[in-house]
Amino acid sequence: xxxxxxxxxxxxxxxxxxxxxxxxxxxxxxxxxxxxxxxxxxxxxxxxxxxxxxxxxxxxxxxxxxxxxxxxxxxxxxxxxxxxxxxxxxxxxxxxxxxxxxxxxxxxxxxxxxxxxxxxxxxxxxxxxxxxxxxxxxxxxxxxxxxxxxxxxxxxxxxxxxxxxxxxxxxxxxxxxxxxxxxxxxxxxxxxxxxxxxxxxxxxxxxxxxxxxxxxxxxxxxxxxxxxxxxxxxxxxxxxxxxxxxxxxxxxxxxxxxxxxxxxxxxxxxxxxxxxxxxxxx
Amino acid sequence: xxxxxxxxxxxxxxxxxxxxxxxxxxxxxxxxxxxxxxxxxxxxxxxxxxxxxxxxxxxxxxxxxxxxxxxxxxxxxxxxxxxxxxxxxxxxxxxxxxxxxxxxxxxxxxxxxxxxxxxxxxxxxxxxxxxxxxxxxxxxxxxxxxxxxxxxx
Amino acid sequence: xxxxxxxxxxxxxxxxxxxxxxxxxxxxxxxxxxxxxxxxxxxxxxxxxxxxxxxxxxxxxxxxxxxxxxxxxxxxxxxxxxxxxxxxxxxxxxxxxxxxxxxxxxxxxxxxxxxxxxxxxxxxxxxxxxxxxxxxxxxxxxxxxxxxxxxxxxxxxxxxxxxxxxxxxxxxxxxxxxxxxxxxxxxxxxxxxxxxxxxxxxxxxxxxxxxxxxxxxxxxxxxxxxxxxxxxxxxxxxxxxxxxxxxxxxxxxxxxxxxxxxxxxxxxxxxxxxxxxxxxxxxxxxxxxxxxxxxxxxxxxxxxxxxxxxxxxxxxxxxxxxxxxxxxxxxxxxxxxxxxxxxxxxxxxxxxxxxxxxxxxxxxxxxxxxxxxxxxxxxxxxxxxxxxxxxxxxxxxxxxxxxxxxxxxxxxxxx
Numbered sequence: 001x002x003x004x005x006x007x008x009x010x011x012x013x014x015x016x017x018x019x020x021x022x023x024x025x026x027x028x029x030x031x032x033x034x035x036x037x038x039x040x041x042x043x044x045x046x047x048x049x050x051x052x053x054x055x056x057x058x059x060x061x062x063x064x065x066x067x068x069x070x071x072x073x074x075x076x077x078x079x080x081x082x083x084x085x086x087x088x089x090x091x092x093x094x095x096x097x098x099x100x101x102x103x104x105x106x107x108x109x110x111x112x113x114x115x116x117x118x119x120x121x122x123x124x125x126x127x128x129x130x131x132x133x134x135x136x137x138x139x140x141x142x143x144x145x146x147x148x149x150x151x152x153x154x155x156x157x158x159x160x161x162x163x164x165x166x167x168x169x170x171x172x173x174x175x176x177x178x179x180x181x182x183x184x185x186x187x188x189x190x191x192x193x194x195x196x197x198x199x200x201x202x203x204x205x206x207x208x209x210x211x212x213x214x215x216x217x218x219x220x221x222x223x224x225x226x227x228x229x230x231x232x233x234x235x236x237x238x239x240x241x242x243x244x245x246x247x248x249x250x251x252x253x254x255x256x257x258x259x260x261x262x263x264x265x266x267x268x269x270x271x272x273x274x275x276x277x278x279x280x281x282x
Numbered sequence: 283x284x285x286x287x288x289x290x291x292x293x294x295x296x297x298x299x300x301x302x303x304x305x306x307x308x309x310x311x312x313x314x315x316x317x318x319x320x321x322x323x324x325x326x327x328x329x330x331x332x333x334x335x336x337x338x339x340x341x342x343x344x345x346x347x348x349x350x351x352x353x354x355x356x357x358x359x360x361x362x363x364x365x366x367x368x369x370x371x372x373x374x375x376x377x378x379x380x381x382x383x384x385x386x387x388x389x390x391x392x393x394x395x396x397x398x399x400x401x402x403x404x405x406x407x408x409x410x411x412x413x414x415x416x417x418x419x420x421x422x423x424x425x426x427x428x429x430x431x432x433x434x435x
Numbered sequence: 436x437x438x439x440x441x442x443x444x445x446x447x448x449x450x451x452x453x454x455x456x457x458x459x460x461x462x463x464x465x466x467x468x469x470x471x472x473x474x475x476x477x478x479x480x481x482x483x484x485x486x487x488x489x490x491x492x493x494x495x496x497x498x499x500x501x502x503x504x505x506x507x508x509x510x511x512x513x514x515x516x517x518x519x520x521x522x523x524x525x526x527x528x529x530x531x532x533x534x535x536x537x538x539x540x541x542x543x544x545x546x547x548x549x550x551x552x553x554x555x556x557x558x559x560x561x562x563x564x565x566x567x568x569x570x571x572x573x574x575x576x577x578x579x580x581x582x583x584x585x586x587x588x589x590x591x592x593x594x595x596x597x598x599x600x601x602x603x604x605x606x607x608x609x610x611x612x613x614x615x616x617x618x619x620x621x622x623x624x625x626x627x628x629x630x631x632x633x634x635x636x637x638x639x640x641x642x643x644x645x646x647x648x649x650x651x652x653x654x655x656x657x658x659x660x661x662x663x664x665x666x667x668x669x670x671x672x673x674x675x676x677x678x679x680x681x682x683x684x685x686x687x688x689x690x691x692x693x694x695x696x697x698x699x700x701x702x703x704x705x706x707x708x709x710x711x712x713x714x715x716x717x718x719x720x721x722x723x724x725x726x727x728x729x730x731x732x733x734x735x736x737x738x739x740x741x742x743x744x745x746x747x748x749x750x751x752x753x754x755x756x757x758x759x760x761x762x763x764x765x766x767x768x769x770x771x772x773x774x775x776x777x778x779x780x781x782x783x784x785x786x787x788x789x790x791x792x793x794x795x796x797x798x799x800x801x802x803x804x805x806x807x808x809x810x811x812x813x814x815x816x817x818x819x820x821x822x823x824x825x826x827x828x829x830x831x832x833x834x835x836x837x838x839x840x841x842x843x844x845x846x847x848x849x850x
Contacts, residue, residue, distance in 0.1 A: 008399045016526055016716075016729070020536045041534045059531060060720030061726030085746060099531060126431035152580040157431035184352045187381065193341065193356040195422045202358055215430040241742050245716055248573035249771075252713035253734070253741055255763065263572075277479035279686045281742075282751035 015248045019043050023094055024076065030161050032083045034092045035069065037076050044075040045102065049109035050134035051239060051267045053217060054079070055247045057101030058090035063078025065244040067131030067266070068105060077102070080130035106247040108267040110135035110211050110237060117146040121207035121231070123196055123222045125214020127157040129163045131239050131266070132213050136167075140174045148192065149219040151177045151207065155196030155218060158182050159189050179203070197221040206230025212270075213239040220277055223270045236270035240277075262279065286311050289387060292358040293334045295411055303344050307389060314388040316380040322363065323378040329366035335359050337363045338384030342402065343377045353417065354426070356381065365412045367391035437639045439647035440654055441629040443505050447479030447551075449646050450472075450588065450616075454549040459586055462518060462757035463551035464510070471497060471511040473518070476551065483508065490596035490781065493790030503627060506552060506620045509596040512786050514709035515550055515557055516564060519581045522733045526577060527715070531725040540577070547584035554592045556601045556780040558613040560709035561587075566772045567712045573769070586637070590656065595669050598781030600794050604675040606779055616641065619658035630658045645745075672794050673804070675765070675775050681801040682766040686758065690799045695754035697789045702735035704793075705760065705781035710776050713741065736760050765797060 024151045024166065025037035053067045056079060070078030083092040091100060112135055120139050124132050139150045152171060156162050159182055172178050180190040181199045192199060196218055210226045212219050219238050227233050242254035242261045249263040257276040259265060287308040291297050296304065313335070316322055322333065322340055337359055345351035356361055357378075363386070366374050372391070398405035441447075453463045455477070464482045465474045476482065488497045488508040500507060530537040553561075563584075568578035584620040592601075592608040601607060610617055615638035619630040629652055633639035685691075692716050705711040734741055736759045742749035750756050768776030777793075784792045 014527070014538075014540065014576050016575075017538050018529070018536065020531075020534065022534070042536065056433075057718070060718050062718045063716070086559075096305050096634075099534065099536075101529070101536065155431065157429065160429065182357075183429065183431065184354055185351065186350060187341065187343075187379065189353065191356075192339075192358065193353045195425050197425070198418070198422050201358070201418070217425065217428065221425065241744060242749065243741070246714070248575075249570060250567060250573065250575060250712065251715065251734070252736065252763075253715075255759070255767070258767040260771055281749055281755040 008061035015103070016080065016246065017105045018055070018063075019045065020099050021077075021102045023096055023098045023100060026094075028281065029080065029163050031150070032092075033080060034083070034162070035078055035080045036091070036094075036100075037070075037072060037078055038100060039072075040075045040102075041099065045049055045077070045105055048077065048105040048134075050138055051110040051131055052107050052114055053131070053244070053247070053266060054102050054104030054106065055244075056081070056087075056091055057103070058087045058094075059099065060088045062087040063245075064088055064091070065106075065247060065262070067239070069130040069133045071134065078133075080127065080180060082127055087145060104247065106244075106262055107265055110138075110239075110267050111167075111209075112138040112142065115139060115209045115211075117143045117148050119149045119151075119205075121151040121153060121200075121205070121210045122227065123153045123155075123200065123210065123212040123214070123219075123226070125196055125218040125222075126157065126161070127163065128212075128214030128218075129154060132211060133164065133167060135211055136171060136176070140171060140176060143176075144174070149177070149205070150175070151205070152179070153196055153199050153203075153222075154178070154180045154184035155199070155214065156180065156182050157184075159191075160184055170183055196223070197225045200225040200229060204229055208232075209235045209237075211237050211239075216240075216277065220274070223274065227270070233274070234271040237267055238270055238273065239266045240273065284292045284308055286313070288385070289336070290334075293336065293387065295334050295362050295415075299407055300403070303401075304408065306404070307394070308399070310390045311387050312395045314386050316384045316386075318380055318382050318384075320380045321365075321377065322380055322384070322386075323374040323376070325374055325377050327374050328373050329364070330391045332391050332394060333363040333386040333388050335361055335363065335384065335386045339381045340384055341379050341381045343379055345377065351377075353379075353381075355422065362415055365416055368395065368409075368412055383390050437642050438630060438632040438654070439642060439645060440650045441618075441631050441645060442620075442625055443503065443629050444479065445646060446629050446631070447482055447505065449479070450455050450551070450641075451476050451479045451481075453641060453644055454551075454586060458546050459549035460544065460546040461551065462515075463588075464508075466497075469497070470495070471508055472513040473515065473550075475476065482552070484609075487594065488596060490598045490785045491790075492598065492784050492792045492847050493787055495785050504620065504622065505629070506590045509592070509593050509594060509599065510554060510557070510782075511781070512707045512782060514552065514707065514780075514782070515561060516709050516711075516731075518548055518550070519561065519585070520564065520568065520578055520712065520733075520846070521581075524731055524850070525728055526731045527729045528721075528830045529565065529727050529729075531727070543580035547586065548581070549586035549588065551588040552618075553587050553589045553610075553614065554780075555589070555606045555608065555610040556592075556599075556604075556778040557709060558587060558589055559606055559778045561585075562613055563710045563772070563776060563778065564712060565772050566774060567710075570772075572819060579736050586616075587614040587634075588616045588618060591617065591619040593620055596781065596785070598784040598792070599669060600672050600781060601779035602669040603671040603673050603794070604775060604777050604779035610619065610670070614638070621654065621657050623657060625654075625657075628654075630654050648745040656838040673801070675777065675779070678775070678797065678801070679769045682762050682797075688800055690796070691754040691758045693799075694757050694791060695752065697791055698737075698753050698757050699741075699789055700737045700753045700756060701788060702737040703786050703788060704791075705735035705737060706733060707782040707786045708764075709780060709782065710764075710778065736763070760801075761793065761796065764793075767833075805808040 021038035024039050024040050027035045048068045053065045055063045056066045057063045061265040069080045143150045154259045210231050223236050244262045245251040245253045247262045249260045254261040290304050339355040341353035342355040343353050461476045463476045485500045486508045487500045528539045569574045590612040614634045617632045635641045713734045739748050766778040
């Protein structure tokens with residue numbers, strides 16, 4: 001019988017409906033990057049796992065996918081946003097007390113449980129540190145219990161572009177081996193200058209599991225260097241972004257080969273996506 | 283085996299080199315130290331030493347009248363400075379500054395070049411290792427040129 | 436399954452009348468603007484009589500036959516998709532009040548749809564669309580409301596067209612499932628009549644109220660013969676089930692560039708496709724203060740901005756966009772939703788202004804069947820890699836733009 005079983009009531013919440021979240025804090029990270037703290041003023045989102053993203057709605061402007069970079073009391077979430085388009089500009093420039101729309105969380109998470117007890121490396125390029133922050137916290141927590149090692153490799157354009165200095169210090173204090181490299185610096189810089197990939201090659205450590213997030217070029221070169229250093233290809237995880245428009249697998253815009261990245265990503269295994277990422281599209 | 287010989291063989295640049303070749307290199311090698319802030323090399327000066335860094339950190343720096351000096355690559359223990367000595371005009375192509383106290387194994391570049399020319403096996407061993415360094419630096423430079431962390435262009 | 440035979444005129448009049456009386460919004464094919472499209476019916480008279488259609492790549496023409504045939508044509512560009520998934524719809528309207536959102540949705544349709552004249556490929560297309568829009572994790576309430584209780588009057592496809600290829604995609608002229616009623620038009624020595632069969636309880640209930648006579652076993656076998664005859668015409672051109680495997684690893688095949696030379700990237704194929712579901716959402720501030728609305732419109736993977744990332748398209752070349760469309764439709768859809776995205780209706784080929792034939796392009800990509808020799812064996816990853824490297828070895832390279840175009844702003848966390 002060609003009758004659909006689900007009534008609208010059974011379907012329940014509209015997955016396209018944003019919930020009101022109030023901007024309660026706003027931290028300027030760099031010239032064009034802001035971290036917002038949002039608290040629910042309606043229904044609170046379901047629990048967010050590290051690496052999952054939400055759709056952030058600028059009232060009447062549009063939606064953008066943003067990974068949750070932190071959680072706070074009262075259901076608060078932290079979102080780090082770069083001002084690159086109409087929606088992000090409206091969000092980045094909003095004032096305290098403004099009401100934004102949020103729906104989610106969506107997508108896959110960093111496999112922090114799988115990483116328990118393993119020697120883990122996290123590679124973050126630029127804003128790629130934002131989707132990794134909760135995962136690093138989780139790795140640090142489990143490392144303290146299992147005495148496993150955590151290495152954090154950060155690549156950035158220049159020292160002034162580094163995100164979350166207070167968290168970096170917190171992780172260093174917790175025993176994480178934090179190594180930072182920038183594309184260029186003056187002599188006041190005490191870290192490395194060069195690519196994140198060069199850092200991976202310099203460390204030359206066979207990490208057992210890797211979480212990588214950053215510009216796509218950086219992720220592919222980093223993944224290859226990690227594998228060359230001994231990390232298994234199916235233990236290298238990346239967070240991929242495409243044009244996530246609906247976030248529920250219905251709009252067809254975030255496809256990468258067979259993957260619908262809002263649903264099958266953003267966190268994916270290199271062994272599943274490496275070949276797809278290398279196919280030229282232009 | 284002398285201390286210098288074993289230090290040479292322990293340096294990643296020469297990993298796997300025939301010990302008899304290492305022994306010959308040891309006779310051309312001395313240990314050098316630079317205080318933090320010292321110039322290790324200046325652009326245009328004769329590249330008369332090949333430096334294998336064992337401790338500390340060096341910066342390859344570019345400067346011009348209309349820009350602030352910029353470090354574009356740092357060189358760390360286990361890495362080398364540089365490849366200018368190997369090819370004409372045997373002059374340093376960049377400024378190199380010690381960003382911390384730095385120690386290195388310095389091989390006399392003229393003697394090493396002569397030895398390489400006289401001994402095909404040594405020349406091949408040093409040449410391929412240098413190409414690896416150049417390839418890695420070139421790859422990094424290409425990716426840095428792309429400014430991947432900047433706003434999309 | 437109950438079966439009766441109906442007078443073509445009186446039977447269809449009664450069918451439309453009963454469905455209207457039962458509270459359905461009755462929709463079916465009508466002749467309008469020089470084509471056969473779908474529209475609301477107020478009586479059986481609104482259905483076309485005496486029309487035939489000729490289809491070819493880039494060509495659709497209808498002409499009068501001078502007889503009383505009711506379903507002697509193949510469908511036009513329109514598909515039932517437009518009713519369950521409108522080309523443009525408001526999805527939400529949000530009023531910002533003090534500290535909260537008051538969200539409203541346009542009201543659900545008051546009456547369920549009754550679709551008359553649904554072909555087998557179209558029944559399947561609705562089922563394919565259901566799997567996307569009503570997936571268990573995020574069923575779309577708007578689609579659910581429109582699709583709910585839709586009454587399907589299917590029809591045996593008597594006259595396949597040159598662009599049809601349903602038999603390659605596991606379909607055929609006679610719908611096997613997914614209908615409440617099935618009509619088969621017969622015109623033989625026993626006269627012109629419709630055989631009506633029920634596929635559901637409510638179909639049987641309606642059948643009992645139609646002014647027909649009980650169908651004889653002869654009628655049934657005549658109906659089956661109609662389908663069988665057409666199946667001969669429609670010899671499968673390829674095996675749709677094998678396409679996910681056969682198309683894997685063809686990313687670098689030079690044929691993508693060859694098609695791109697002809698493809699206008701106009702999106703026609705995706706607009707006429709009964710299963711294409713890509714869409715775009717747009718937010719609008721309303722003139723009324725503190726009110727915003729969101730609309731959803733059909734979109735196409737041929738649009739340059741469809742894949743936009745950081746303000747620029749991921750799939751910039753036409754070859755990449757054609758490859759996305761064809762491989763999604765015929766291959767990756769299966770992995771995503773458990774069925775092929777193609778039902779073999781041929782609309783994309785018919786309505787392509789450049790006459791690009793999906794079957795011919797697919798055959799060019801996978802090679803002739805004789806060369807394949809893998810009908811019954813499992814294809815391993817190794818084979819796929821080998822095939823990919825074969826294409827790489829063929830010397831084809833995509834256009835050589837700066838690799839920096841790949842850059843994005845860094846993961847989904849980065850706007």
